[in-house]
Amino acid sequence: MTKADVLLEAKELVRSFGGVTAVDSVSFSVAEGELRGLIGPNGAGKSTLFHLISGHLYPDKGNLIFHGHRIERKPPATRAKMGISITFQAVHLFNGMTVLENAMVGGHAWTRHEWVEASFRLPRHRREERVIKERAIWALESVGLDRFMDLPAESLPLGRQRALQIARAICSMPKLLLLDEPAAGLRGDERRDLLALLERLHKEGLTMILVEHDVGFVTHIAEKITVLDRGRVIAEGTPEEIRHDPLVISAYLGTTTSDEAVGIR
Numbered sequence: 001m002t003k004a005d006v007l008l009e010a011k012e013l014v015r016s017f018g019g020v021t022a023v024d025s026v027s028f029s030v031a032e033g034e035l036r037g038l039i040g041p042n043g044a045g046k047s048t049l050f051h052l053i054s055g056h057l058y059p060d061k062g063n064l065i066f067h068g069h070r071i072e073r074k075p076p077a078t079r080a081k082m083g084i085s086i087t088f089q090a091v092h093l094f095n096g097m098t099v100l101e102n103a104m105v106g107g108h109a110w111t112r113h114e115w116v117e118a119s120f121r122l123p124r125h126r127r128e129e130r131v132i133k134e135r136a137i138w139a140l141e142s143v144g145l146d147r148f149m150d151l152p153a154e155s156l157p158l159g160r161q162r163a164l165q166i167a168r169a170i171c172s173m174p175k176l177l178l179l180d181e182p183a184a185g186l187r188g189d190e191r192r193d194l195l196a197l198l199e200r201l202h203k204e205g206l207t208m209i210l211v212e213h214d215v216g217f218v219t220h221i222a223e224k225i226t227v228l229d230r231g232r233v234i235a236e237g238t239p240e241e242i243r244h245d246p247l248v249i250s251a252y253l254g255t256t257t258s259d260e261a262v263g264i265r
């Protein structure tokens with residue numbers, strides 16, 4: 001990839017918790033429009049790396065460059081405005097709010113109105129609310145949830161709650177979407193729907209990084225995969241290269257069989 005194609009670059013990121021170095025000198029680049037897989041055993045540092053990118057954690061050392069700008073010390077709201085959106089590993093929805101209202105939360109990442117205007121409901125605020133609502137409906141349609149729009153978010157089954165998180169994230173019109181185990185706990189048909197959705201977003205040009213325990217799922221859809229183990233990048237390559245990498249196979253031994261772990265089924 002040429003320098004111009006790079007959307008995100010991590011340079012020697014380090015983040016420790018007490019004695020545990022969760023992310024240990026991680027460097028990698030993601031190209032504009034790429035769908036990157038990020039895999040690794042439990043505790044490898046995948047979610048920590050995501051939180052470093054989204055701004056929910058700051059690194060002890062290292063740099064993050066997004067669209068040519070240094071972002072490693074910028075707060076999450078600033079990064080969201082710049083176009084970085086995350087769906088968390090644990091489902092985070094606002095109970096007591098409808099499906100539509102939950103999706104609309106994503107749209108607020110990019111509005112310009114000040115809280116003063118919002119509290120007095122001045123015209124620009126009302127106009128922006130309308131735009132956000134339209135975007136949210138579009139996002140819900142994209143994930144097949146528009147017919148559930150008026151239901152309380154907590155009444156949805158898990159698969160749909162995960163889809164709603166994605167709707168909320170795409171309502172913010174991200175340039176980079178971080179998906180932390182979006183297929184966890186989904187049934188076969190829900191998994192297929194999710195796969196189709198990610199394939200569509202990929203075709204539309206959205207850059208994504210996908211963390212997933214189901215390695216078969218990642219190898220099916222990602223162009224390139226980065227493998228973390230104990231905080232370090234131990235391999236990077238096409239699904240085919242990763243599948244045959246001895247370091248990857250041994251990192252997964254003990255959690256499951258190597259063939260299952262690297263998606264050979």
Ligand SMILES: Nc1ncnc2c1ncn2[C@@H]1O[C@H](COP(=O)(O)OP(=O)(O)OP(=O)(O)O)[C@@H](O)[C@H]1O
Pocket residue numbers: 017020021022040041042043044045046047048049089
């Ligand atoms: N807030 C925290 N405080 C202390 N230790 C943490 C914290 N977050 C993560 N860790 C530790 O950092 C390491 C990496 O955790 P992380 O959650 O990033 O791994 P992961 O690859 O996402 O794992 P999983 O596949 O189970 O989701 C683990 O040893 C974990 O216990």
Ligand SMILES: [Mg+2]
Pocket residue numbers: 046047048089
């Ligand atoms: Mg995790």
